[in-house]
Amino acid sequence: MRAAARVMALAPDAQRQGVLHRVAAALDTQAERLVEVNAADLAAYDGAGPGRDRLVLTPGRVASMSAALREVAAAPDPLFEVVDRSTRPNGLRVERVRVPLGVIGVVYENRPNVTSDVAGLCVRSGNAAFLRGSASAFGSNRFIVDLWRDALVAEGLPADAVALVADPSHEAAVAFMQLSDVLDCLIPRGGPSLIAAMREHARVPYVLDGDGNCHIFLDASAPVDEAVRIVDNAKTSRPGVCNAVETVLVHRDLAPHVLGALATAMPSVELRVDEVAAQWLPDAPRATEHDFATEFLDLILAVRVVDSLDEAIAHVARYGTGHSEAIVTRDPAHADEWVRRVDAAAVLVNTSTRFVDGGELGLGGEVGISTQKLHARGPMGLRELTCLKWVVRGDGQIR
Numbered sequence: 001m002r003a004a005a006r007v008m009a010l011a012p013d014a015q016r017q018g019v020l021h022r023v024a025a026a027l028d029t030q031a032e033r034l035v036e037v038n039a040a041d042l043a044a045y046d047g048a049g050p051g052r053d054r055l056v057l058t059p060g061r062v063a064s065m066s067a068a069l070r071e072v073a074a075a076p077d078p079l080f081e082v083v084d085r086s087t088r089p090n091g092l093r094v095e096r097v098r099v100p101l102g103v104i105g106v107v108y109e110n111r112p113n114v115t116s117d118v119a120g121l122c123v124r125s126g127n128a129a130f131l132r133g134s135a136s137a138f139g140s141n142r143f144i145v146d147l148w149r150d151a152l153v154a155e156g157l158p159a160d161a162v163a164l165v166a167d168p169s170h171e172a173a174v175a176f177m178q179l180s181d182v183l184d185c186l187i188p189r190g191g192p193s194l195i196a197a198m199r200e201h202a203r204v205p206y207v208l209d210g211d212g213n214c215h216i217f218l219d220a221s222a223p224v225d226e227a228v229r230i231v232d233n234a235k236t237s238r239p240g241v242c243n244a245v246e247t248v249l250v251h252r253d254l255a256p257h258v259l260g261a262l263a264t265a266m267p268s269v270e271l272r273v274d275e276v277a278a279q280w281l282p283d284a285p286r287a288t289e290h291d292f293a294t295e296f297l298d299l300i301l302a303v304r305v306v307d308s309l310d311e312a313i314a315h316v317a318r319y320g321t322g323h324s325e326a327i328v329t330r331d332p333a334h335a336d337e338w339v340r341r342v343d344a345a346a347v348l349v350n351t352s353t354r355f356v357d358g359g360e361l362g363l364g365g366e367v368g369i370s371t372q373k374l375h376a377r378g379p380m381g382l383r384e385l386t387c388l389k390w391v392v393r394g395d396g397q398i399r
Helices: 002-010 013-029 031-044 050-055 059-074 112-124 135-154 170-176 192-201 224-236 255-265 309-319 332-341
Strands: 082-087 093-100 103-108 128-132 162-164 185-189 214-218 245-251 270-273 300-306 324-328 346-349 386-393
Touching: 002 093, 002 128, 013 031, 013 059, 013 112, 013 135, 031 050, 031 059, 031 135, 050 135, 059 112, 103 112, 103 170, 112 128, 112 135, 112 162, 128 170, 135 162, 170 192, 185 192, 214 224, 214 309, 224 245, 224 255, 224 324, 245 255, 245 309, 255 270, 255 300, 300 309, 309 332, 324 332, 332 346
Parallel strands: 103 128, 103 185, 128 162, 214 245, 214 324, 245 300, 270 300, 324 346
Antiparallel strands: 082 093, 093 386
């Protein structure tokens, strides 16, 4: 795969774009067949809830996959972009330019759409993609990877620029994490057990796509209708994803007006409330310390009443996972405080946490959402799949 990565790094952008357009067209024409293959994966899957939802491919989801590829193909080429340049006093001309990382390994669970998204971002950024999906999605993943390999060959590029690990066992996953002679960067997309395995076994530099214990703080000045609409979207539009809200913090002054409205607007959501919120939601189960620390990935929402912005920020600092944190407020000073003081990959003001997504933020797609600080943070698109090379040009200068 390293040989394939070297070819991809030097491939003209027209070739790389051409691969994405070919796969997008193939997804459109073969969507019905892909959905049939996916149905076989679903029939063999014995799980339910968020895991099953992630595994499902519908015609609409396949159409979204092809649309994402076309968007990534239309984005500016990140390779050899000059990040900055300067001239030293001795006349040396110094630049930093973007170059590919090399071979990017991605470990992920269910989510066959990730197969296409990751391959598209890696190919367009001049990298090779080595993918290790789960056994539950193997048929779907293999079908999608075959489309990529055919498209690469049709564009005169090596098929091995996109490859799938044939063995989906746990032992193979551990071995994959230790391929330091093959992989340049490793990205896990999965739950706590996968992240723990990565930390224990990986011998390759990795970027953690970690938990999303996301919060929304409803400030005292938040309009009730807007607050309810935002929370409802952040919780119910797709509860099994990492940018879904898991805890709502409500200012005490707003609580009498908004808590009942939240319960009415989201009848399918189990609200787990603290003792203060129970004054207005007496029939709701009480939230525990564990609830505030949990990424539910389900129609469950923890609720806590706080006395101030400072208390809300302190709660996020204690329980947050550095993913996405939102405030709903009409106080510009409080919005600015939230933006400055909350430590997360993304902070939001008066909008849903569900917007923290590569496609929604204009990246076309994402390999994952990094919750760490080196080398990438937040949604990882094309630029985040590159590193910087120093270029120094002289006229015979010596030191």
